[in-house]
Amino acid sequence: MHSEITFTLDGERVSVDCNPLRRLLDVLREDFNLVGVKEGCGEGECGACAVIVDGKLVNSCIVPVGAVNGAEILTIEGIKKTEIFGKIADAFAQMGAVQCGFCTPGMIVATYAILNQNPKPSRKEIVEGLSGNLCRCTGMNIIIEAVEMAAKNIAR
Amino acid sequence: MSERISMSVERVDAREKIYGEALYIGDYRFEDMLFAKTVRSKVPRAKILNVKIPALPDGYFVVDRDDVPGKNRVKILVYDQPYFADGVVNYIGEPILLVVGPEREKVFEIARKVEVEYEEIPPILTIDDALSGKNQPIYGDDNCFVDYHYEKGNVKNAFANAETIVEGEYETGYQEHLYIEPQGVAAVFDGEKITIYGSMQCPYYIKRALAECLALDEKNVRVVQVTTGGAFGGKEEYPSLIAGQAAVAAMKTQKPVKLILDRTEDIMVSTKRHPSRTRYRAAIDADGKVIALDVDIIFDGGAYAGLSDVVLQRGMFSAAGVYNIPNISVHGRAVATNKVPTGAFRGFGAPQVFFAIERLFDKIASKLGENPVDLRLRHAISQGDFTATGGIMRQPVKIPEMVEKLEKMSDFRSKIGKSLPGDEPHIKRGYGLSLFFHGCGFTGNGENIIAAEAKLKKHSDGKVEILVANTEMGQGALTALRKIVAETLKIQFDDVIYELPDTDRVPDSGPTVASRTTMIVGGLLKKAAEEMRERWNEADEFEIMKKYHHPDYIRWNQETFEGDAYPTYSFGANVAEVDVDTITGEIAVRHIWAVFDVGITIDEVLMRGQAQGGVVQGTGYATIEVMEAQAGRLLQSTITDYTIPTTKDVPLVECAFIDNPYEYGPFGAKCAGELTLVGAAPAIAAAVENAIGREIVRIPIKPEEIIKKLD
Numbered sequence: 028m029h030s031e032i033t034f035t036l037d038g039e040r041v042s043v044d045c046n047p048l049r050r051l052l053d054v055l056r057e058d059f060n061l062v063g064v065k066e067g068c069g070e071g072e073c074g075a076c077a078v079i080v081d082g083k084l085v086n087s088c089i090v091p092v093g094a095v096n097g098a099e100i101l102t103i104e105g106i107k108k109t110e111i112f113g114k115i116a117d118a119f120a121q122m123g124a125v126q127c128g129f130c131t132p133g134m135i136v137a138t139y140a141i142l143n144q145n146p147k148p149s150r151k152e153i154v155e156g157l158s159g160n161l162c163r164c165t166g167m168n169i170i171i172e173a174v175e176m177a178a179k180n181i182a183r
Numbered sequence: 184m185s186e187r188i189s190m191s192v193e194r195v196d197a198r199e200k201i202y203g204e205a206l207y208i209g210d211y212r213f214e215d216m217l218f219a220k221t222v223r224s225k226v227p228r229a230k231i232l233n234v235k236i237p238a239l240p241d242g243y244f245v246v247d248r249d250d251v252p253g254k255n256r257v258k259i260l261v262y263d264q265p266y267f268a269d270g271v272v273n274y275i276g277e278p279i280l281l282v283v284g285p286e287r288e289k290v291f292e293i294a295r296k297v298e299v300e301y302e303e304i305p306p307i308l309t310i311d312d313a314l315s316g317k318n319q320p321i322y323g324d325d326n327c328f329v330d331y332h333y334e335k336g337n338v339k340n341a342f343a344n345a346e347t348i349v350e351g352e353y354e355t356g357y358q359e360h361l362y363i364e365p366q367g368v369a370a371v372f373d374g375e376k377i378t379i380y381g382s383m384q385c386p387y388y389i390k391r392a393l394a395e396c397l398a399l400d401e402k403n404v405r406v407v408q409v410t411t412g413g414a415f416g417g418k419e420e421y422p423s424l425i426a427g428q429a430a431v432a433a434m435k436t437q438k439p440v441k442l443i444l445d446r447t448e449d450i451m452v453s454t455k456r457h458p459s460r461t462r463y464r465a466a467i468d469a470d471g472k473v474i475a476l477d478v479d480i481i482f483d484g485g486a487y488a489g490l491s492d493v494v495l496q497r498g499m500f501s502a503a504g505v506y507n508i509p510n511i512s513v514h515g516r517a518v519a520t521n522k523v524p525t526g527a528f529r530g531f532g533a534p535q536v537f538f539a540i541e542r543l544f545d546k547i548a549s550k551l552g553e554n555p556v557d558l559r560l561r562h563a564i565s566q567g568d569f570t571a572t573g574g575i576m577r578q579p580v581k582i583p584e585m586v587e588k589l590e591k592m593s594d595f596r597s598k599i600g601k602s603l604p605g606d607e608p609h610i611k612r613g614y615g616l617s618l619f620f621h622g623c624g625f626t627g628n629g630e631n632i633i634a635a636e637a638k639l640k641k642h643s644d645g646k647v648e649i650l651v652a653n654t655e656m657g658q659g660a661l662t663a664l665r666k667i668v669a670e671t672l673k674i675q676f677d678d679v680i681y682e683l684p685d686t687d688r689v690p691d692s693g694p695t696v697a698s699r700t701t702m703i704v705g706g707l708l709k710k711a712a713e714e715m716r717e718r719w720n721e722a723d724e725f726e727i728m729k730k731y732h733h734p735d736y737i738r739w740n741q742e743t744f745e746g747d748a749y750p751t752y753s754f755g756a757n758v759a760e761v762d763v764d765t766i767t768g769e770i771a772v773r774h775i776w777a778v779f780d781v782g783i784t785i786d787e788v789l790m791r792g793q794a795q796g797g798v799v800q801g802t803g804y805a806t807i808e809v810m811e812a813q814a815g816r817l818l819q820s821t822i823t824d825y826t827i828p829t830t831k832d833v834p835l836v837e838c839a840f841i842d843n844p845y846e847y848g849p850f851g852a853k854c855a856g857e858l859t860l861v862g863a864a865p866a867i868a869a870a871v872e873n874a875i876g877r878e879i880v881r882i883p884i885k886p887e888e889i890i891k892k893l894d
Contacts, residue, residue, distance in 0.1 A: 062210035063203020065412075067363045068446040072822035075363055103203035120197040123788035126796065127657025128200025129364040129412030135201060154830040161822070163361055163413050164657045165792055166799030167833045 032096045037105030047093025052076045054092045055102060063103040063132040067161070074160030077133040078102045084140040084159070103132040106139045115139065115177045124173035126164030133160050138174050146181060148174070186842070188670050188850045191788035194662040195681075196410075196655065205410045208367040208382050213439035216369070218287040219246075219432055220294040221442070222280050223452065224272035227308070227521040227815030228321075229301035231270055234279065237296040243284035245297075246432040253398030257424050258391060264487040264524065266396060266427045272301070273321060273486035274523050275816050276452035278424070283432045283440055306521035308815050310460055310481050313518035321486060321519035328488045328517040329495055333744035335573045336510030338466075341475030345466035349547050353463075353539035354881045355864075357810035357817075358456035358528060358803075361827050364412020366421060366453055367443035370429035374437075376403040377430050382411045383422040385694035386652050390686050392423040393430055408683045414656040415800070416527035419696050420490055421453050447820045454526030455810065457482040457494060457517070459535035463543045466510075471551050473562055475510035478502045480536060484517040485524035491517035494525075496626050498532030500748040503571035504540035505582060505618045506562040511571050521815050527696060529800065529857045530621075534864060537619045538882060541865030545615075545872065548600075555869070556596055559618055560586060574747035577736065581841050582618060585756040585778040588839055589616075593776040595758045599869075602876050605762045615869025617757045617862040622749030623845075623854035624699040627741050628733075630750070635731040636690035637707035639668065639715055642680075643723040647672060647715070649681040649708060650726075651692040653700045658856050659789035660700050666785060667705045667849045671712035672719075690728065698753075698854030701785055702845070707731055709849040734847050751845050753853045754780040757798070757862035759834075761870040765893055768886030772802050772834040772867055779838065782845040782853035790855060794838040797859025803828045805864035805882045 033042040036059065043058055052069075055061040055078070064087060067075030071089035078087045079101040106112055115138050118124070125131050134157070141148050141156035148156065153174045162170060199205045236245050248255050248267040255269055256262035268279045282294040305318045312318065313326050320326035342348065368381030377397060379389055386406040394401045406426070411418065425442050432440040444453070459482050466475035480498055484491035499515040544562075548555035563582040570576055590596050595614050603612040624630050638650035649668060655661040665679040672679075682688075692704050707729040714727050739746040760774040775798050784790040807826050810819045819825035826832075844851025868879040877892040 056210075062206065065207070065364070066209065067365070068822045070446065070821055070823060073363055107202060116198065116201045119201050120193050121788075123191075123194070123792045125194065125197045125200045126659070126792055127362065127364065127411065127413040128196065128205050129207060129362075131200045132203035135203075157830045159829075161361075161363060161827060161829060163363055163415070163800070163827060164796045166795035166797075166836060167828065167830050168795055168799075168836055169792060171830060 032092055034095045034097060035099040037102055043092065045092065048091045051087040051090040051092050051095055055087060061102050061104055065129055065132060067129065074133045074137060075130050077136040077160060079136060079140055084137055103136055106136060111142060111181050114180045118173045118177035118180060122169055122173040122176060124165060124170045130160060130162045134162065134170055138177065141174060142178055142181065146178060148178060186783050186850065188666060189784045189787050191786050192662065192666065192676055194659055194789065195665065196661055207364055207410050207412050208369060208380060209443055211369055211380060211409065213369060213371060216439045216441055217283045217285055217436060218290045219281045219283045219429060219440050219442040220290045221278045222282065222294050222297045224268065224275055224277040224279060226272065226301050226303055227275050228304045228306035229272050230304065231268060231272060231299060232302050233300040235298040237293055239293065243282065243293060244436050245280050245282055246435055247280035250431050250435045251396060252434065254395045257427060258395050259420050259423065259489055260492055261488055263489060266424060266431065274521055276523060278428065281428055281432050283436060306815055308520060310483055310518055313520050321521065322488065326519050328484050328491045328519060331495065331499060331515045332513065333572060334512040335571060338475045338477055338510045338512040341510040342466045344468065345474065346469040347467040347550065349465045349467065349550050351463045351543045351546050352880060353461045353542050355459045355535045355538055356883055357458050358808055359450055359810055359825055360415040360417030360528060362413030362415060362417055365444045365446055365449040366418065366425060368422060368426045368429050369439060369441040370426065370433035371439045372433040372437065376405060377433065378405040378407060379426045379430060380407050380409050381422055381426060382418055383408050384414050384418045384654050384656060384696060386684050386686050387691045388420065388694060389423050389426045393427055396427040397430055397434065405685065405687045407685045408654045411654060411656040415529045416531065416696065417453055418656065419527040419694065446822065450825060451817055451820050452523060454489060454524055456528035457484065457525040457532065457535065461536060461539035463539060465543060465547055467547065471553065473508055473547065476503060476508050478513045480513065480515040482517045483520055483525060485520055485522045487524045489524045489526040491525065493626055494527065494532040497622065498536040500572055500622060500626065501533045501536040502540065504537060505564055505620050505754065507564040507568045522812050523817065529860045531697065531857065533621060534804065534861050537861050538864050541617045542868060542880060545869050555600060556586065556616055570748065572748045573745050578751050578845060579843060580754065581780050581843050582754060585754065585780060585841055588778045588841065589756050589758050589776055592837055592839065593758045600873055602874055609765045611763050611765055611874040613761055613870040613874025615759050615866045615873060617865035619861045620752040620754045621698060621854055621858035621861060623751050623753060624703050624749060625697050627748055628739050630703060630731060631733050633693040635693040635703060635707060636728055637692045637704050637711060638690050638726055638728045639708060639711040640726045641715060641724055646678045646680055647674065649679065650689045651704055652684045652689050653692055653704050654684060654695040656695065658793060659786065660695065663701050663785045663789060664705055664708055667709050668712045671709050672716050698856045698858065701852050702848045702854050703731055705849040705852065706847060750847065751853055753855060753858045755858050755862045757866040759863065759866035759870040761867060761874060763871055763874045763889060768889035770806055770871055770884060772806060774835045775802065775863060777836065777838045778841060779858060780841045780843045781855040781858065782843055782848050783851035784840055785850065785852050790840065791838060793856050794859045795836050798836045798863050799828050799833050801860040801863025802834060802867065805867040806884060807832060809883050809885060
C-alpha cells in the first residue's frame with residue numbers, strides 16, 4: 028500500500044512515495060536525513076520529535092505521513108533560517124538551557140511556535156507552550172527563563 | 184561568587200545541540216548496517232525449555248548464548264548477568280536472544296514470532312520474600328548480594344542509658360532515570376577489532392567487559408562515546424550489556440549492528456534506583472542529645488548484583504546524615520528479587536538513606552517538642568568531628584551559614600512545623616527543611632583502585648588537548664575541564680581541545696560517575712597544566728600524564744568500614760513549600776530554596792543547571808514519579824504512565840552557593856552533580872507532613888495515601 032504524499036518541508040515542495048501509515052518522524056529522519064528531529068518516546072509524550080504542521084506544534088512520532096499531504100511542515104532545519112531563531116539560540120545558550128541536548132531541537136521548535144504566535148507571551152503562556160516537551164536535565168525553569176529572554180530580546 | 188573561574192562561559196556544545204546538528208547514536212548510519220531487536224523473558228523466573236525460531240529469510244540472523252565467543256557474563260564488579268539468557272531467566276525483560284537483519288520492520292516481525300517455552304520457578308518478588316527463605320534463593324545461600332555491618336562507639340550501652348528512644352521505618356520506591364535519549368549502541372567488527380559507538384558514561388567499563396565477552400585482547404576492543412542524551416547513572420553499567428550483545432551480533436554477521444532500545448523497552452529493562460526500606464532506632468539522653476543510632480537498611484537489588492554492593496555502601500555511610508552521632512551501628516543488605524536489576528542513579532544509595540534520617544530527625548523534634556531546625560543545628564557535624572565511619576571531618580562545615588542563607592531567602596523558620604492555610608479553604612500549606620551531604624568521588628578506597636590517569640598534550644600549533652576517558656552527558660564536563668586547563672595555563676579557552684573519549688586515544692581516567700569528574704579528574708588536569716606551564720617552551724609537542732592517588736591524610740579500612748569513606752564532602756540545605764489539596768490529596772510543590780556548598784563552582788551557569796535539574800529530579804522522586812512492580816512486572820512502562828515533572832509541575836527553584844574551597848580540588852572545587860538531587864525528597868515530605876499534620880514515611884507520596892491519612 029503505497030501512495031504519493033506531497034507537502035512543503037522547510038519551505039520546499041517535496042513528495043514521498045510510501046506507505047501513508049509510516050510515521051512522519053521516520054520519513055523526516057530516514058528519507059530527508061533530518062536527524063535534528065529526535066525520537067525520545069514514540070508515544071507523543073516527550074516532544075523531542077516536535078515539528079510545526081500548518082502553524083501547529085505536533086509530535087511527529089504520532090502523525091502518519093499520509094495525514095500531512097498538502098501541509099506545510101517546519102522542522103528545526105527550517106526554523107534555523109527564520110529571523111527570530113538567532114535570538115532564541117542566543118537565549119538558550121546564555122541561560123544554560125541546553126545540557127544533554129536531546130530535547131533541545133524540540134524545545135526550540137516549541138519556543139518558535141510560542142513566539143511566532145505571540146511575541147510577548149506571559150510566563151503562563153510559556154509554561155503552557157512548553158508543557159508537551161520534556162527535559163530531564165535542566166528542571167525546566169531555565170528553559171522557561173530562556174524563552175522569556177528570547178522574547179525580550181526579539182522585542183528590542 | 185567572586186572567583187574568576189566561576190564566571191560562566193558559553194558551553195562548547197550549546198550551539199550544535201541548539202541547531203539540531205549534534206549526532207546521537209540513533210543518528211549514525213553505517214554501510215550495510217543491520218538492525219537488532221531483543222527477544223526477552225515474559226516471566227519473572229523460569230527455566231527455558233525450548234526456543235522456537237521462525238524460518239529466517241536470507242540475511243536475517245538469530246544471536247544467542249551459543250554465539251558468545253568468550254564469557255557470557257557482563258563483567259561489572261563481579262561476573263554479572265548473562266548477555267543472553269543461559270538456560271534460565273530471572274526477571275521479566277531479561278534478554279534471551281537478538282534478531283538482526285537489514286530491514287527494521289522485518290526484524291521486529293521475526294522477533295515477535297519467536298516462541299519461548301518456560302518452566303516457571305516460584306519467584307521472589309518482595310524484600311520480605313527475599314529474606315524469608317521461602318523460595319530457592321536467586322543469589323548465594325542467603326539471597327543477599329551483600330550483607331554488611333559497621334559500628335562506631337558502643338550502641339548497646341548508649342541505648343541502655345537512653346532517656347528516650349525514637350523509632351521509625353521509611354520506604355522509598357523505584358526511580359527511573361528517564362534520560363530523554365534511550366539507550367543505544369552500534370558495533371562494527373573489521374575481522375580483528377571491534378569498535379563500539381554509543382550513548383554511555385564509562386567507555387572503559389565497556390572495553391573491559393567486552394574483551395572478556397568476545398575473548399579479544401583489550402587492544403582489539405575500541406569504545407567511542409558519541410553525544411549522549413542524558414544518563415544520570417543509567418548509562419553507567421547498563422551499556423556494557425547491550426554493547427556486548429551488539430558486538431557478538433557484529434562478529435557473527437560480519438556487519439555493523441545497531442541496537443537501540445525503544446522507550447517502553449528502556450523503561451522496562453534498564454536499571455532503576457533501588458527501592459529501599461530503612462529502620463532507625465535513636466537513643467536520646469536526658470539533655471535531648473541523640474547519642475546513638477541503630478540502623479537497618481535494605482535495598483532491593485533486583486535479579487542481578489550489578490552495582491548494588493557499592494550503592495549500598497554509599498547508603499550505609501550516609502546513615503548518620505549530617506549529624507555528629509557518637510555511637511552508630513549500621514546493618515545493610517542488598518537483596519535479590521526476580522525483578523529488573525537496580526543500579527546506579529544520581530545519588531547512588533544516598534537519597535534513600537537521607538530521606539530516612541531526615542524524616543527521623545523531624546520525628547525526634549516532634550517527640551522532644553523542639554523546633555526541627557534547632558534540633559538539626561544542635562547536632563550538625565562540624566570540622567574535626569568524627570563521621571559515621573569514624574573518619575575525621577577535616578574541612579570546615581558551613582551548615583549554620585547555609586541555614587542562615589536559607590532563612591534570608593525564604594523566611595522559613597517561623598513557618599516550619601505548622602499547618603498553614605493555603606489560598607483556598609481546602610488547601611493546606613507546609614514547609615520542610617532538609618540537610619544533607621554527598622561524599623565526593625568514589626566510596627572508600629575506590630579512587631586508589633581506579634588510580635585514574637589523565638593526560639594533557641601540547642600540539643605544535645600551541646593548542647592543548649585534554650585526553651581523558653570522561654564523558655559529556657549533559658552535565659558540562661567538556662566545558663568545565665577545558666576551563667580548568669585554560670585558566671591554569673593562562674591560554675584561551677578556545678585553544679583547549681577536548682573530544683568525546685575514544686579508548687584508542689585516551690587513558691583510563693575512570694568512569695564518569697560519583698560526581699568525580701571535576702574534582703578528581705579536573706584536579707589531575709590542573710596538576711598536569713601547572714607542570715605544562717613550567718615546561719611550556721621545552722618542546723613544540725609533548726604530553727604530561729598524571730596519576731591519581733588519595734591525599735595522604737586519608738585512612739580507610741575496607742574490611743571494617745572504618746575511617747574516611749570520602750576525601751571530602753559537599754553539603755546542601757533545602758526548604759520546600761508545598762500545598763496539599765485535602766479533597767484530592769494532590770501535592771503541589773510550589774517553591775524550593777536550595778543552598779549548596781560545592782567548594783568553588785567551576786562555572787556558575789553549569790552549576791546552576793545541575794542544581795535546578797537535580798532539585799527537580801528529586802522533586803519528581805518524592806511526588807509524581809511512581810513506579811511499582813506487581814508479580815514481577817513494572818506497572819509503569821511508558822512516559823504516559825511514568826510521569827516526570829513538566830513545566831506545569833515544576834516548583835520555582837531558587838539556588839545559592841556558599842564558597843568553601845577544598846584544598847585538593849581544582850580551584851577549590853568539590854563534587855556537585857549528585858548532591859543537588861538528595862535533599863528535595865525529605866524537605867518535601869516534611870512540608871507535606873507539616874501541612875496535613877500526619878506522618879509521612881514513604882516516597883513517592885501518592886494522593887491516595889494522603890486521602891487515606893486524612894480520612
